Structures are given as structure tokens and as C-alpha cells.
Amino acid sequence: MNTAVPSWAGVAASIALVLPAIAVAWHRRLHLARDIAVAAARAGVQLAAVGAILLLVLQHTGVAGAAGWLALMVITAGRVCAGRSAGMPRALPIATTAAAVGSAATLGVLLALGIIAPQARVVIPVGGMVVSGAMQATSLVLVRLRDEARTARPAIEARLALGLPAVEAFAPHLRSTLRTALIPAVDATRTVGLISLPGAMTGLILAGVDPFTAIRYQIVVMYMMLSAAALAALTASHLAERALFDDVHRLRPLTAGIRR
Incomplete structure (x- = not known):
């Protein structure tokens, strides 16, 4: 024991x-x-x-079972993000796609470069951390964009009335949202080891692994979390921007929505 x-x-x-x-x-x-x-x-x-x-x-089940488990994680993450960003047009497909893109791209690189072993016992816990990071960034983006579209509607519509396309009219709010969504991941990466010992490193040390070995794994974890957050946030913001405006660059009305 x-x-x-x-x-x-x-x-x-x-x-x-x-x-x-x-x-x-x-x-x-x-x-x-x-x-x-x-x-x-x-x-x-x-x-x-x-x-x-x-x-x-x-x-x-092996790797096939791990893939199915991760797919279930992504679907669940999409539903959680959509519930939190109720009122955003097409919130569920946007959230699910963003979580999937951020998770799949990050895990794909880890596996393709041989950084992690293609084994279920490795892919499932690492994938869970990746999906979690993607979910948090996606949720922040969708909630912030929804709120920006509501509170800043007069300013956005004023820019549209001056002839600016939807992309330019919404650009200041999009940049601010992306910055806010990425700050937690950036700050966690910047202060890792100084304020706290993260979960992966702590777990390995408790399991008796040499601290320097645990550190190598934790560095990979921090980089992959940053990657997942950035890719998910970028995907969510791009899809949400398209969902907020119609084909003639009008800001769509937002429903009140009920947070689940």
C-alpha cells in the first residue's frame, strides 16, 4: 500500500x-x-x-476507449460552456467546436512529437487537463463576448452606421475579450512553482517520483494548457463573432437566456 x-x-x-x-x-x-x-x-x-x-x-478498451472518453469530455465541456453563456447565438456548437479544436490540436502535437505515450493510462488524464483548460478559455470568451455585445451595442451599431464592416466594428471588444480569456493561463504559467506546486507535479512527487522528473512533466503540462486555452479562445471568438452578426453586418438581437 x-x-x-x-x-x-x-x-x-x-x-x-x-x-x-x-x-x-x-x-x-x-x-x-x-x-x-x-x-x-x-x-x-x-x-x-x-x-x-x-x-x-x-x-x-485501450486507445480506442480513451478516444471515446475524451470525446465525451469535449461534449460535456461544450454543454457546460453553452449553459454559462446562455443568450449567445449558437452557443452549444460554438463551445463544443472550440473545446474540440483546442483539445485535439494540443493532444495531436503531444502524440505526434512523442512527448506523451499513446497509451490510455496517459492519454486520458493528460487529455482531461487539456479539455479542462480549453473549456475554461471557451467559457470566458463566450460569456465576455455576449456581455460586450449587450452593453456596448450602441457603440458597435454606431461604428456599423459609419460604414465599418462587422469585423472592424467589433474588433476592440474581441481583442479585450481574448486578452481577458488568456490572462489566467498566462499568469498560471508565469508563476508556476513560485506560488504553488501544480497538481501533476504534486501527484508525481507524492507517488515517489524524483522531483526533477516531476518538473519535466509539469513543464509540458503548463505548455499544453497554454496551447489549449489559446487555440480554444481563438476558435470560440472567431465563431462567436460570425454568430453575432448577420450576412449584412447587423448585430443580432440577444435573447435573455437562463444560466444553467
């Missing part, structure tokens, strides 16, 4: 770490105590179920 890995009894005892958050939410009347408890319970159940499914995938 690896003593660095908590036992199931330790996992059960770690529920105590959630109690302070629930107590603060209840004491301050934040109306989040129930949400925190449900989220903690769901996390445990979901991870246990995922662990059981992954065990079957790794033992019996």
Missing part, C-alpha cells in the same frame, strides 16, 4: 474539511450551505463512478 495515498477511511474523514465552508455559509446567511454540501457529495459520487469506469476502460 502506498502510504502517500489516503485510505478510504481517510477519504471519509476528509469530509470534515467541508464542514467549515458549510458553517461559514450558514452563519453568514449566504444561502450556499446546501449547495456546498450537495457539491461535496456529488464530487465524491462522481469521482467514484468515474474511477470504476476508468478501470474498465484502461483494462479492456
Whole structure:
């Protein structure tokens, strides 16, 4: 037994770490105590179920199963982003495409250059990190573009009235959105190791891997996260810009939408 890995009894005892958050939410009347408890319970159940499914995938399906698992991750990421950016035209196909492009391109390079092994036990966890990074960037882009199109509509339509094409009329808002979406990935890359030891490196060290070996893996992880975020953000912004304007360069009306 690896003593660095908590036992199931330790996992059960770690529920105590959630109690302070629930107590603060209840004491301050934040109306989040129930949400925190449900989220903690769901996390445990979901991870246990995922662990059981992954065990079957790794033992019996190989790379084909890993590809299917990653496709399911991308679909789920698209739905999460679309729910958060409700009101954006064609939010679901845009979010799914952006997550897929950022994830597939980044993983493709990692596999093509032999940086990671083409094995399910490697592709699935690495792909999960890549899809997560792409999802976060996509969500930031779509939410910000939707809000920009709503709040800055008079300025955008004024530029359109002056004869500017949609691309130029919306360009300032697009640049600002892309910058905002990429800041988290850039800051995480800039400060890695100085503020925190990231998950991949920490996990390898806990597993007994030499720190310098863990560092090599973490460098690759940071680069791939930056790549996935940049490609997903660029794809999402390009598709969203086309969805926001019609064929004659008019800004489409945005529905109110309900965040899911």
C-alpha cells in the first residue's frame, strides 16, 4: 500500500474539511450551505463512478476507449460552456467546436512529437487537463463576448452606421475579450512553482517520483494548457463573432437566456 495515498477511511474523514465552508455559509446567511454540501457529495459520487469506469476502460478498451472518453469530455465541456453563456447565438456548437479544436490540436502535437505515450493510462488524464483548460478559455470568451455585445451595442451599431464592416466594428471588444480569456493561463504559467506546486507535479512527487522528473512533466503540462486555452479562445471568438452578426453586418438581437 502506498502510504502517500489516503485510505478510504481517510477519504471519509476528509469530509470534515467541508464542514467549515458549510458553517461559514450558514452563519453568514449566504444561502450556499446546501449547495456546498450537495457539491461535496456529488464530487465524491462522481469521482467514484468515474474511477470504476476508468478501470474498465484502461483494462479492456485501450486507445480506442480513451478516444471515446475524451470525446465525451469535449461534449460535456461544450454543454457546460453553452449553459454559462446562455443568450449567445449558437452557443452549444460554438463551445463544443472550440473545446474540440483546442483539445485535439494540443493532444495531436503531444502524440505526434512523442512527448506523451499513446497509451490510455496517459492519454486520458493528460487529455482531461487539456479539455479542462480549453473549456475554461471557451467559457470566458463566450460569456465576455455576449456581455460586450449587450452593453456596448450602441457603440458597435454606431461604428456599423459609419460604414465599418462587422469585423472592424467589433474588433476592440474581441481583442479585450481574448486578452481577458488568456490572462489566467498566462499568469498560471508565469508563476508556476513560485506560488504553488501544480497538481501533476504534486501527484508525481507524492507517488515517489524524483522531483526533477516531476518538473519535466509539469513543464509540458503548463505548455499544453497554454496551447489549449489559446487555440480554444481563438476558435470560440472567431465563431462567436460570425454568430453575432448577420450576412449584412447587423448585430443580432440577444435573447435573455437562463444560466444553467
